[in-house]
Amino acid sequence: MSILSELSERVPGRAHGPGTTEYDAGAAVFAGVGEPEVVVRPRTAAEVATAVGLAAASGLAIAVRSGGHGLMPVDDGLVVDLAELSSVEVRADGLVSVGGGARWADVAAVLAPRGLAISSGDTRDVGVGGLALGGGIGWFVRQQGLTVDALREVELVTAAGEVLTVDAEHHPDVFWALRGGGGNFGVVTRFVFQAVPGDGLVGGHVHYDQSDVPAVLRAWRDVMRAGPDELNSTLIVMPPFAPEMPAGPQLAVALQGGEQRLRELLEPLLLLPSVTEVSLAPVAYGDLLEDAPPGRPPFLFVGGNGFVPDLSDEALDAIARAYDRDVPTMVLLRGLRGAFGRVAPDATAIAHRDAEALLIVNGVLPPDAGPEQIAAAKAGSDAALAFTTGTYGNFAMERGEEVIASMYPPATLERLRRIKAELDPNNAFRQNHNITPAG
Numbered sequence: 001m002s003i004l005s006e007l008s009e010r011v012p013g014r015a016h017g018p019g020t021t022e023y024d025a026g027a028a029v030f031a032g033v034g035e036p037e038v039v040v041r042p043r044t045a046a047e048v049a050t051a052v053g054l055a056a057a058s059g060l061a062i063a064v065r066s067g068g069h070g071l072m073p074v075d076d077g078l079v080v081d082l083a084e085l086s087s088v089e090v091r092a093d094g095l096v097s098v099g100g101g102a103r104w105a106d107v108a109a110v111l112a113p114r115g116l117a118i119s120s121g122d123t124r125d126v127g128v129g130g131l132a133l134g135g136g137i138g139w140f141v142r143q144q145g146l147t148v149d150a151l152r153e154v155e156l157v158t159a160a161g162e163v164l165t166v167d168a169e170h171h172p173d174v175f176w177a178l179r180g181g182g183g184n185f186g187v188v189t190r191f192v193f194q195a196v197p198g199d200g201l202v203g204g205h206v207h208y209d210q211s212d213v214p215a216v217l218r219a220w221r222d223v224m225r226a227g228p229d230e231l232n233s234t235l236i237v238m239p240p241f242a243p244e245m246p247a248g249p250q251l252a253v254a255l256q257g258g259e260q261r262l263r264e265l266l267e268p269l270l271l272l273p274s275v276t277e278v279s280l281a282p283v284a285y286g287d288l289l290e291d292a293p294p295g296r297p298p299f300l301f302v303g304g305n306g307f308v309p310d311l312s313d314e315a316l317d318a319i320a321r322a323y324d325r326d327v328p329t330m331v332l333l334r335g336l337r338g339a340f341g342r343v344a345p346d347a348t349a350i351a352h353r354d355a356e357a358l359l360i361v362n363g364v365l366p367p368d369a370g371p372e373q374i375a376a377a378k379a380g381s382d383a384a385l386a387f388t389t390g391t392y393g394n395f396a397m398e399r400g401e402e403v404i405a406s407m408y409p410p411a412t413l414e415r416l417r418r419i420k421a422e423l424d425p426n427n428a429f430r431q432n433h434n435i436t437p438a439g
């Protein structure tokens with residue numbers, strides 16, 4: 001009997017093969033369209049358990065799809081599409097229960113009218129599942145830390161088809177692993193988060209021309225160093241893509257506080273002669289989130305990301321040089337510290353808590369770029385990434401052991417691999433940044 005027929009019998013109406021709209025929706029992710037054997041679209045944790053138990057027992061690879069913004073297209077095995085498990089509810093105890101397939105826009109729609117927020121990503125369509133399990137860096141990172149730092153409990157379906165409630169007291173090792181270890185340990189059907197006050201925000205953008213990128217980088221570093229936890233920002237330095245997308249630095253910023261205070265804090269950045277546009281105004285938490293592009297842009301990105309412990313002048317000079325070269329290069333700096341840095345490195349699976357910022361630097365090449373162009377782009381990006389100490393997996397486009405070793409320091413990785421061996425010894429959950437079970 002085919003796995004599609006077996007699943008159709010065991011979870012009637014939930015298993016979908018090629019040629020159905022449910023299959024097409026489950027097979028398509030941000031990075032492209034895959035051809036899995038079957039897509040299952042469960043409505044309950046019990047249905048997830050049945051499907052996962054069956055697939056794991058048959059040796060099938062299981063891919064879990066929440067918002068579809070992290071998964072590579074899957075060409076074999078089972079996709080568990082959590083689209084139907086997307087409810088968001090503020091519980092009587094004030095904690096927020098979020099289905100494993102919800103998107104951050106669903107969360108904001110429920111929380112914003114109540115004046116609440118959860119430290120999360122910047123984009124509406126990104127899924128709660130992938131972002132939260134991989135860490136989660138977003139607008140409240142300096143007030144509340146990572147998304148995983150706001151996590152209080154999960155409902156987890158294991159490869160054995162068991163449904164576990166996991167928190168600091170129950171299966172504490174698994175709770176630790178789920179906070180940064182990604183989708184390696186099972187399917188999370190429900191997350192429970194602690195929300196924080198999310199109102200009283202003011203924010204917007206400041207744009208600059210390309211005339212003095214080093215000055216913008218330094219002013220940004222100094223403003224974020226001196227600023228309070230309530231100040232969050234990202235500085236993107238854009239290469240010349242197209243006439244309607246001007247090149248140069250762009251600051252996206254939000255403060256939980258008044259507009260006057262924001263302008264005072266940003267003064268060194270607002271007074272720079274290269275400023276071309278300033279738009280700052282009160283903003284609702286939900287409106288801080290942006291729409292994602294329709295799919296991965298048609299370029300070859302050559303570089304990567306990393307946590308920068310110290311944005312020294314030397315590091316900033318290297319970043320400015322990486323931008324100012326023949327290869328069009330995109331740089332992104334996200335301010336960290338605050339609550340992010342007050343979590344002990346071994347308290348969750350995200351250990352790089354000493355980071356001052358997250359740096360992403362990529363040469364942007366045409367898809368058919370040759371090896372010489374790629375090598376030149378890589379060398380330029382690597383010179384800036386030399387100032388980083390570890391990779392943030394959620395933004396890592398490559399897969400493999402080298403990436404895993406860069407995401408997790410040795411002690412963290414060893415602990416993750418031991419927990420993986422207990423929960424998923426046959427590595428059914430391997431369509432991800434894969435942590436292989438300890439041997």
Ligand SMILES: Cc1cc2nc3c(=O)[nH]c(=O)nc-3n(C[C@H](O)[C@H](O)[C@H](O)COP(=O)(O)OP(=O)(O)OC[C@H]3O[C@@H](n4cnc5c(N)ncnc54)[C@H](O)[C@@H]3O)c2cc1C
Nearest residue numbers: 066067068069070071100121122127129130131137183188
């Ligand atoms: C446009 C865009 C904007 C982004 N912005 C941010 C940002 O601001 N901050 C940030 O931190 N990251 C950001 N990211 C990165 C993002 O966190 C990752 O790509 C993440 O994996 C996406 O989650 P998803 O649920 O949409 O992806 P999916 O492709 O659905 O899932 C990715 C992986 O997570 C695992 N997974 C997902 N859900 C579950 C679940 N319920 N149970 C078990 N495993 C699960 C699976 O292993 C899966 O392979 C962004 C990505 C994109 C493409």
